Amino acid sequence: MDLPIVAEIRGRDRLEVTSLKPFNMKIIGCEQLFNDLKEFKNQYGSDLSLWPLPKGRSHTQLLIKELILKLKDQWKHVYDHEEVCHCRNVSLESVEQALFLGAETSEMISKWTMSSSACGTCRPDVEKIIEFRLKV
Ligand code: FES
Ligand SMILES: [Zn+2]
Structure with a gap:
């Protein structure tokens, strides 16, 4: 390691x-x-x-x-690009910052970061990231 x-x-x-x-x-x-x-x-x-x-x-x-x-060598992020929302140029880091600050739905993350507020194709990725971070 x-x-x-x-x-x-x-x-x-x-x-x-x-x-x-x-x-x-x-x-x-x-x-x-x-x-x-x-x-x-x-x-x-x-x-x-x-x-x-x-x-x-x-x-x-x-x-x-x-x-x-x-x-434990078990860390594998579900999303492996730097940018999540290409319409609004929202980075993975920004999405996760919002998540860390308490945004637990794609609607909240959208409100805080502008992600998914244009074409919407990134919404499933945002949801995947939420699920990945919050699941136990
Ligand atoms: S890629 Fe996020 S709104 Fe289009
Ligand atoms: Zn702290």
């Missing part, structure tokens, strides 16, 4: 695993992220690859879930 392993919401929260044995992780982020990590660590120990996937939909739990899947 290539190091570092990173899960981040750019400009907000970032988890970076720099070494596996001994386990070492750099954390930049909000209080909620630190609290979630502390809670999981108290419950499941310090080896993140042994943690169960968080079931919550908060941005911090979604981020921890991404990191755990990456540590």
